[in-house]
Amino acid sequence: MKVKTRSLPVSYRLAVTSRVLAAVVGGYVVAALASVSLTMWLPMPRAEAVVTGMMTSFLVYLCAVLWCFACRSAWQAWLGVIVPSGVLAALSGVAYWLGQS
Amino acid sequence: MLLALMLCYGGFTALCLSMDRHHTELLGHKPSVRRRHSLKIAGWILLALSLWAAVSKTGWSLGLVEWSAVLMLSALVLVLLLPYRPRLALSLAGLSLLASPVAAFA
Amino acid sequence: MKDGFRQAMAWLHTWTGLIFGWLLFAIFLTGTLAYFKDEISHWMQPEIPARSVSSEASLALAQDYLQQHAPGASRWLIDLPSAREPGLSVRWQQLPAKQGERGQFTEKRLDPQTGTEVQGRETRGGEFFYRFHFQLQMPYPWGRWLSTIAAMVMFIGLITGIITHKKIFKDFFTFRPRKGQRSWLDGHNAVGVLVLPFHLMITYSSLVIFMSMVMPASILASYKGDVRAFFDDVFPASSVPELAGKPGQLAPMAPLLERAREQWSGGRVQRLTVNNPGDANASVVLVRDGADRVVHDVSSAVTFNGVTGQLLSSTPQQPVAMAIAGSFYGLHMGRFASPVVRWLYFIFGLASTALIGTGLVIWLGKRQLKHAKSAVMPFELRLVEVLNIASMSGLTVAVAAFFWANRLLPVEMTNRSDWEVNSFFIVWGLSVIHAMVRRGRSAWVEQLALAAFLFCAVPLLNALTTPYHLGTTLPQGDWMMAGFDLACLVSGLFLAWAAWKMQRSGQVPVATRQRAKPITLEREAN
Numbered sequence: 001m002k003v004k005t006r007s008l009p010v011s012y013r014l015a016v017t018s019r020v021l022a023a024v025v026g027g028y029v030v031a032a033l034a035s036v037s038l039t040m041w042l043p044m045p046r047a048e049a050v051v052t053g054m055m056t057s058f059l060v061y062l063c064a065v066l067w068c069f070a071c072r073s074a075w076q077a078w079l080g081v082i083v084p085s086g087v088l089a090a091l092s093g094v095a096y097w098l099g100q101s
Numbered sequence: 102m103l104l105a106l107m108l109c110y111g112g113f114t115a116l117c118l119s120m121d122r123h124h125t126e127l128l129g130h131k132p133s134v135r136r137r138h139s140l141k142i143a144g145w146i147l148l149a150l151s152l153w154a155a156v157s158k159t160g161w162s163l164g165l166v167e168w169s170a171v172l173m174l175s176a177l178v179l180v181l182l183l184p185y186r187p188r189l190a191l192s193l194a195g196l197s198l199l200a201s202p203v204a205a206f207a
Numbered sequence: 208m209k210d211g212f213r214q215a216m217a218w219l220h221t222w223t224g225l226i227f228g229w230l231l232f233a234i235f236l237t238g239t240l241a242y243f244k245d246e247i248s249h250w251m252q253p254e255i256p257a258r259s260v261s262s263e264a265s266l267a268l269a270q271d272y273l274q275q276h277a278p279g280a281s282r283w284l285i286d287l288p289s290a291r292e293p294g295l296s297v298r299w300q301q302l303p304a305k306q307g308e309r310g311q312f313t314e315k316r317l318d319p320q321t322g323t324e325v326q327g328r329e330t331r332g333g334e335f336f337y338r339f340h341f342q343l344q345m346p347y348p349w350g351r352w353l354s355t356i357a358a359m360v361m362f363i364g365l366i367t368g369i370i371t372h373k374k375i376f377k378d379f380f381t382f383r384p385r386k387g388q389r390s391w392l393d394g395h396n397a398v399g400v401l402v403l404p405f406h407l408m409i410t411y412s413s414l415v416i417f418m419s420m421v422m423p424a425s426i427l428a429s430y431k432g433d434v435r436a437f438f439d440d441v442f443p444a445s446s447v448p449e450l451a452g453k454p455g456q457l458a459p460m461a462p463l464l465e466r467a468r469e470q471w472s473g474g475r476v477q478r479l480t481v482n483n484p485g486d487a488n489a490s491v492v493l494v495r496d497g498a499d500r501v502v503h504d505v506s507s508a509v510t511f512n513g514v515t516g517q518l519l520s521s522t523p524q525q526p527v528a529m530a531i532a533g534s535f536y537g538l539h540m541g542r543f544a545s546p547v548v549r550w551l552y553f554i555f556g557l558a559s560t561a562l563i564g565t566g567l568v569i570w571l572g573k574r575q576l577k578h579a580k581s582a583v584m585p586f587e588l589r590l591v592e593v594l595n596i597a598s599m600s601g602l603t604v605a606v607a608a609f610f611w612a613n614r615l616l617p618v619e620m621t622n623r624s625d626w627e628v629n630s631f632f633i634v635w636g637l638s639v640i641h642a643m644v645r646r647g648r649s650a651w652v653e654q655l656a657l658a659a660f661l662f663c664a665v666p667l668l669n670a671l672t673t674p675y676h677l678g679t680t681l682p683q684g685d686w687m688m689a690g691f692d693l694a695c696l697v698s699g700l701f702l703a704w705a706a707w708k709m710q711r712s713g714q715v716p717v718a719t720r721q722r723a724k725p726i727t728l729e730r731e732a733n
Binding site: 102113117120122123162163166167169170172173174176177179180181183184185 | 377379380381382383384397398401402404405500501502534538543547548551554555558
């Protein structure tokens, strides 16, 4: 990741920007979906589940951000954010549907 | 809280001395394997005792808070003293350990 | 691959630390000051006496006052005196003109002994620092969003810092002064590792405090958009009984204090809220003093019918999740802290501030060494240098200016509290300009020296402008006032020392400075 040239190539800057977006925006989405999933699935009264979900969401956000910069490419960063989002969204959806019926 | 502070400070000093580099800096020679082990054990025991001292007086919630505070303070004091006043750092540790039984029963 | 991971984390640590470092320094410095906000407010309104009176007596006086001055209000709020806040303050809220709007609030300070209004000089006092550190003088809710984002970045900075610090156990006790950049890094690591529990606690708790605002997804999903219902579940005491429409005579409230204490097996009442005081269904909500325990219990309130004295609701058992959130809240606020523990909060807060400050200095110092030979610094580095100076030494000068403005601005001046705050920002702005026109080292020395002078002179300024100076407060044992003067003096001395060190390091011959080994974070990670 460390480039020693005088001015950094555009491709590098694009890659960094991409990772930052994945981390900031994607990370938030993963964290929010994680909090929703937890809230829906935890066997506690509603208010407690919500509070628990919100409190743990920041740890999820942290992991997402670290992943986005630790992985080998910007593409992997986005993958690492989109796939969990999908899974969590599905989990939340199932819980919601179960709650409805 | 004073007792917990003294035990913490003593414990950290012991743990510090159990490291080759610091033992050499402070006492002039590398510690033997036995000394290193006993210092490590002593250090951890003192830290555990300080936790007991903090919690037994004020209960778990306030006790844990005071213990963490005392832990951080004693570590800061030790690390600040070490490069400037190493002998004071060591004598404070000795004094703390001597004074602890007094503080415990006062 | 492990090294690649560490390097990536080092990169992240370096850049998040730089971009948010200036803001975080300001947040942490003002937040640290906020631990003594009551004491600061007391110094800034020295005319208001600090007298301890029983809660029952103060409550009776407050009730009389409100009955006289605000009988038709929709809500009364009474804040009882405590050890740190000896004032008795009452607020009342008028019925809002339109449905859904907030009614207008009026606030008065009362003398707890006589019940008459007290007029101290108009000032924001310590509340300014408290509010600034999470609202950043920005309109609601932008300031809170920005400070919470900064908190998340701080959290990332802390974790990446831990990951990057390879020799975290080996170097636990290591601090090597007088070695240039090496010492700055040792200091940064020491203050980071040794006070780590505090840094992590304060950072994560600040996220928890605003979590309903920044992470509302689970509330919306679980309560199907009914946010009000969520808050009613979490704060059960906030629901107000319906207006009866019939007039009712409010019974004396002082006996309710004892009944609340019975509910809590001890403890103190900090605040009473009277809903619809003139109505037959008037309710009195007694809220427990946050200083009673570490865990903040938002549901720790007892509600009585104001006319009949009937117990309407009391503290339910706090669920585990709420207790955890309450612990974060309580630990962050530190309301439970005794004077000794409060000073420790202050010291550790300064440590967090120093962690950020040393990081900023190291960031620049490392890169400055590469350009030491050339006369002109590249623009980016010069920008960082100006921001470093203004956000650190400039901020301390601004804090001193805030206190000076409090003593120098005329007491009768209109909007004087606004002008005290303006002084803070004007001086801070001037420090930016000063840092732009002066060379780096000179700017540092001059600003630190100015801050040192201003702080050291506070006790003198106090003596020249009020009768509540060290000459009278020390013999009287008024430790709140004397403590402030002495703390300013000590801070001034520290800043003077810093200015002197800065001046001296500039006089070291260039050859020696070049020899100081540049330490790179990447090499550290290896």
